[in-house]
Amino acid sequence: xxxxxxxxxxxxxxxxxxxxxxxxxxxxxxxxxxxxxxxxxxxxxxxxxxxxxxxxxxxxxxxxxxxxxxxxxxxxxxxxxxxxxxxxxxxxxxxxxxxxxxxxxxxxxxxxxxxxxxxxxxxxxxxxxxxxxxxxxxxxxxxxxxxxxxxxxxxxxxxxxxxxxxxxxxxxxxxxxxxxxxxxxxxxxxxxxxxxxxxxxxxxxxxxxxxxxxxxxxxxxxxxxxxxxxxxxxxxxxxxxxxxxxxxxxxxxxxxxxxxxxxxxxxxxxxxxxxxxxxxxxxxxxxxxxxxxxxxxxxxxxxxxxxxxxxxxx
Ligand code: GFB
Numbered sequence: 001x002x003x004x005x006x007x008x009x010x011x012x013x014x015x016x017x018x019x020x021x022x023x024x025x026x027x028x029x030x031x032x033x034x035x036x037x038x039x040x041x042x043x044x045x046x047x048x049x050x051x052x053x054x055x056x057x058x059x060x061x062x063x064x065x066x067x068x069x070x071x072x073x074x075x076x077x078x079x080x081x082x083x084x085x086x087x088x089x090x091x092x093x094x095x096x097x098x099x100x101x102x103x104x105x106x107x108x109x110x111x112x113x114x115x116x117x118x119x120x121x122x123x124x125x126x127x128x129x130x131x132x133x134x135x136x137x138x139x140x141x142x143x144x145x146x147x148x149x150x151x152x153x154x155x156x157x158x159x160x161x162x163x164x165x166x167x168x169x170x171x172x173x174x175x176x177x178x179x180x181x182x183x184x185x186x187x188x189x190x191x192x193x194x195x196x197x198x199x200x201x202x203x204x205x206x207x208x209x210x211x212x213x214x215x216x217x218x219x220x221x222x223x224x225x226x227x228x229x230x231x232x233x234x235x236x237x238x239x240x241x242x243x244x245x246x247x248x249x250x251x252x253x254x255x256x257x258x259x260x261x262x263x264x265x266x267x268x269x270x271x272x273x274x275x276x277x278x279x280x281x282x283x284x285x286x287x288x289x290x291x292x293x294x295x296x297x298x299x300x301x302x303x304x305x306x307x308x309x310x311x312x313x314x
Contacts, residue, residue, distance in 0.1 A: 001060055001103065001228050007032040009058035011043060011092055012065030017107060017165075019172045020220035021062050028224065034058055044087040053095035061096050061104040062223060063089060063145075071134050071204070071272045073179035078137040085141035093148050093160060103159040105227050106149050108142040108235060110166045110212075110276050111135045120279035123164070123235050132273040150233040161230055163223055166239035166278050169297065170216035171304040175312040183213060186250050187298075187305060188312075190259040200262040201254070204269035207247030212277045214240045215292035215301075225288045239278035240290050256298045 003025060010025070012018035013035040025033055034056055041052050043065050067077075067084035074081055089106065096104045113121045114129030126146075131139045149160035169183040177185055182204075189201045222238045230236060244252070250263045292300075305312070 003028040003030050003224070005032070006030075006059040006102075007034060007056070008060045008062070009034040009056065010062045010064060011088075012063075014038070015064060015066075015068070016168060016170065016172050016174070016216050017219060018062070018064040020170065020216040021064055021223060024217070024220035024224055043091060044084055046087075046091050049091040049095045050098075053099040053101075057099050057101075058096075059102050060227060061092065061101050062227070063092050063104060063106045065092070066107070068138075069174070069179040070181040070185065071270060074135040074138055075270070081135075082137040082141050085138065086144060089141070089145040089148065093145070093152060097152050097156055097158040097160075101158075103161070103227060104149070105223055106145050106160060106162045107223070108146050108162055108164040109138065110164055110237070110239070110278055111139045111273070112143050112146070112164060113276075115273055119275050120241075120277040121237070122279040123237055123282060126235070134270055134272045146235050153233045159231060161226060161232065162235040163219075163226055164235050164237050164278070165219050166212040166214050166237075166276065168216045168219055169213055170301055172216070173301070175305065175309075182211070182246060183249065183253070183298075183301075184305075186253045187257065187302060188309075190250075190254050190257040191302075191305065191309065193261060194257055194259040198261060200264045201250075201259065203246065203250050203263050203265050205246065205265065205271040206267055207250065207263075207265045208245055209271045209273065210243040210245050210275040210277065211249070212239050212241075212243040213249070213294055213297070214238065214290060215297040218290040218292050222283065222288055222290070225286070226283075229286060234282075236283050236286075237278040237280050238283060239280045240294070241278075241280050243275065243277040244294065252295065252298060256295075256302050
């Protein structure tokens with residue numbers, strides 16, 4: 001793929017991942033980027049998606065549009081997580097194939113692997129056991145998406161590949177306390193507690209679950225690398241390679257933010273998967289490595305949050 005000349009559609013450019021992809025492609029000199037807002041193109045509507053692809057006929061597609069959220073968002077909206085994601089990915093993958101897209105990259109998630117999978121999780125562990133109940137609706141949709149890519153490659157020869165990122169963070173994240181993931185939620189809670197001189201911040205669950213965090217700019221770089229260097233039906237894990245406990249993460253965030261009060265754990269909230277660490281050897285063997293460590297990424301994300309906090313308080 002020649003980034004400068006190709007027409008490239010980034011589905012979901014308003015989200016954390018899509019916006020990072022646009023930044024990465026623009027930095028690479030892309031001149032023919034195609035994006036649409038949700039108001040312009042509702043990817044859940046097959047008729048709209050078919051009209052869009054027939055008119056634009058992009059060369060390459062990054063499928064980063066999805067209904068996403070943290071543990072509470074997943075719990076409270078199972079139908080939307082299942083339906084929206086199945087609709088979006090089915091419409092886009094099928095229309096891309098029918099309109100001669102040269103290659104498509106589908107974004108999945110590390111929650112596709114069994115809850116009690118051996119750690120770190122290799123791509124082969126897919127469907128080897130039961131899923132984590134707090135996000136099984138999202139996981140089932142993402143598994144269907146990667147299977148669609150495999151099936152379209154086998155039956156139609158469509159060059160569709162899948163990347164499975166670990167938990168992501170960075171500029172442009174969702175900082176809503178109800179629907180966000182843990183990292184932006186704790187950043188915002190610590191920031192507000194510091195400003196209000198509050199004595200404590202509430203951390204959901206026991207603090208013992210372990211998560212791996214990858215900066216979204218690293219993910220975008222990996223996606224472009226895969227688009228240019230990978231052609232197979234096997235999904236590829238994209239992660240940092242190390243994990244931290246939620247308690248450790250909370251302490252790191254408190255230090256970055258300058259919150260010196262107490263971290264108060266609330267065991268009435270769910271922990272979710274006990275551990276989620278990806279084996280990234282398939283990707284590193286292909287020649288790609290992440291660059292942004294968690295301490296550095298937390299500092300730059302907090303700087304970004306500081307510039308946008310008023311607009312982000314929803
Ligand atoms: O990031 P998170 O919402 O989702 O939660 P998952 C990770 C862990 O952080 C859980 C704890 O153990 C939470 O209980 N946690 C502590 C908090 N304080 C907070 C808080 O204030 N807000 C939030 N949100 N969590 C998601 C899946 O799982 O990961 C998605 O729901 C997707 O489907 C995504 O796979 C990558 O890491 O548990």
